[in-house]
Amino acid sequence: xxxxxxxxxxxxxxxxxxxxxxxxxxxxxxxxxxxxxxxxxxxxxxxxxxxxxxxxxxxxxxxxxxxxxxxxxxxxxxxxxxxxxxxxxxxxxxxxxxxxxxxxxxxxxxxxxxxxxxxxxxxxxxxxxxxxxxxxxxxxxxxxxxxxxxxxxxxxxxxxxxxxxxxxxxxxxxxxxxxxxxxxxxxxxxxxxxxxxxxxxxxxxxxxxxxxxxxxxxxxxxxxxxxxxxxxxxxxxxxxxxxxxxxxxxxxxxxxxxxxxxxxxxxxxxxxxxxxxxxxxxxxxxxxxxxxxxxxxxxxxxxxxxxxxxxxxxxxxxxxxxxxxxxxxxxxxxxxxxxxxxxxxxxxxxxxxxxxxxxxxxxxxxxxxxxxxxxxxxxxxxxxxxxxxxxxxxxxxxxxxxxxxxxxxxxxxxxxxxxxxxxxxxxx
Ligand code: DOR
Ligand code: ZN
Numbered sequence: 346x347x348x349x350x351x352x353x354x355x356x357x358x359x360x361x362x363x364x365x366x367x368x369x370x371x372x373x374x375x376x377x378x379x380x381x382x383x384x385x386x387x388x389x390x391x392x393x394x395x396x397x398x399x400x401x402x403x404x405x406x407x408x409x410x411x412x413x414x415x416x417x418x419x420x421x422x423x424x425x426x427x428x429x430x431x432x433x434x435x436x437x438x439x440x441x442x443x444x445x446x447x448x449x450x451x452x453x454x455x456x457x458x459x460x461x462x463x464x465x466x467x468x469x470x471x472x473x474x475x476x477x478x479x480x481x482x483x484x485x486x487x488x489x490x491x492x493x494x495x496x497x498x499x500x501x502x503x504x505x506x507x508x509x510x511x512x513x514x515x516x517x518x519x520x521x522x523x524x525x526x527x528x529x530x531x532x533x534x535x536x537x538x539x540x541x542x543x544x545x546x547x548x549x550x551x552x553x554x555x556x557x558x559x560x561x562x563x564x565x566x567x568x569x570x571x572x573x574x575x576x577x578x579x580x581x582x583x584x585x586x587x588x589x590x591x592x593x594x595x596x597x598x599x600x601x602x603x604x605x606x607x608x609x610x611x612x613x614x615x616x617x618x619x620x621x622x623x624x625x626x627x628x629x630x631x632x633x634x635x636x637x638x639x640x641x642x643x644x645x646x647x648x649x650x651x652x653x654x655x656x657x658x659x660x661x662x663x664x665x666x667x668x669x670x671x672x673x674x675x676x677x678x679x680x681x682x683x684x685x686x687x688x689x690x691x692x693x694x695x696x697x698x699x700x701x702x703x704x705x706x707x708x709x710x711x712x713x714x715x716x717x718x719x720x721x722x723x724x725x726x727x728x729x730x731x732x733x734x735x736x737x738x739x740x741x742x743x744x745x746x747x748x749x750x751x752x753x754x755x756x757x758x759x760x761x762x763x764x765x766x767x768x769x770x771x772x773x
Contacts, residue, residue: 352396404436416445684756
């Protein structure tokens with residue numbers, strides 16, 4: 346058993362924000378949440394963690410990670426990916442399906458899914474919307490859902506064909522699963538990874554204009570208007586897209602949004618400083634966009650903070666910016682980046698950040714997690730919201746493609762507990 350004493354327990358699902366003790370039983374579930382000093386238990390069989398001055402929250406839930414398994418395991422695999430997640434405070438993650446082969450058949454799904462069941466945290470798997478992510482033929486969504494897929498996505502590649510997407514939305518509605526979309530209209534792109542504007546001009550790149558994102562998002566919101574599927578707009582990067590979601594929600598259209606820690610923390614200026622490491626699809630944009638994303642999380646327009654943890658090898662990222670692949674790792678820096686750049690600057694309350702990291706993604710993806718309650722899952726994170734630390738140059742992840750290496754961040758995960766077991770503990 347684990348007894349977590351004297352922590353500030355924040356649970357967005359119940360609205361709890363009080364100093365409490367939390368007991369997790371040997372069955373891996375929460376046995377008690379009580380006023381400090383009130384829990385009666387046999388101290389001989391209990392591991393006690395002093396959480397004074399710390400926050401105790403549900404283990405984080407990330408609905409957007411790339412563990413590169415199968416086929417691209419020189420970048421990451423399910424074991425190292427899960428270790429990176431645990432180190433970041435995550436107890437549940439959803440893997441994207443742009444692997445090699447991509448997850449477009451039950452056969453491929455089952456192989457990776459079996460290995461994902463053996464890990465210390467809950468690693469869930471999404472499947473493709475279209476065969477080989479080619480955008481021409483739908484996968485057998487019903488069979489993939491039956492096999493265990495928690496959602497459908499061609500993340501990495503936008504879906505151009507409206508009729509096909511409409512059919513996919515209808516099937517996802519029928520199956521009651523989220524469909525998550527990467528919104529960058531290929532017809533409006535000059536080159537991916539760097540915002541179209543000042544920085545792309547300086548670097549002599551074409552650039553990725555914000556229109557590419559908001560035009561495709563507008564199309565897909567309208568395609569979903571009559572269907573009502575759980576439409577999840579991934580890694581929103583533009584102020585205009587945030588406003589689109591705000592208006593769509595006002596009209597009662599079913600749509601949800603993700604934002605990444607990097608889009609909340611940084612702008613295109615980071616590309617000047619860190620080059621290829623800051624190349625990501627969709628790109629980091631302007632301070633105006635960043636502020637709009639923050640306001641979107643603060644007012645609930647953006648439901649979820651999801652990392653888009655995208656590992657690549659050092660050799661790949663050492664290429665010049667027009668040839669290096671897009672993406673950055675994110676699991677181990679997520680909390681620090683978000684707290685440093687939104688909470689400690691007074692822009693988003695802690696409770697709202699925790700909501701976007703826990704219960705909102707859990708509810709959308711129908712995951713039993715993201716909340717703290719007696720008999721609920723013993724999935725808990727303990728973090729120090731004020732602790733200063735420097736982002737190191739190596740990680741639990743197999744990869745180290747972070748443009749934040751060397752940055753000082755405020756807020757650090759100290760323990761991650763999954764199913765009642767300590768799966769990560771910060772070295773003292
Ligand atoms: O920058 C990105 N990298 N964006 C994506 O959507 C995919 C990801 C990857 O798989 O590397
Ligand atoms: Zn994507």
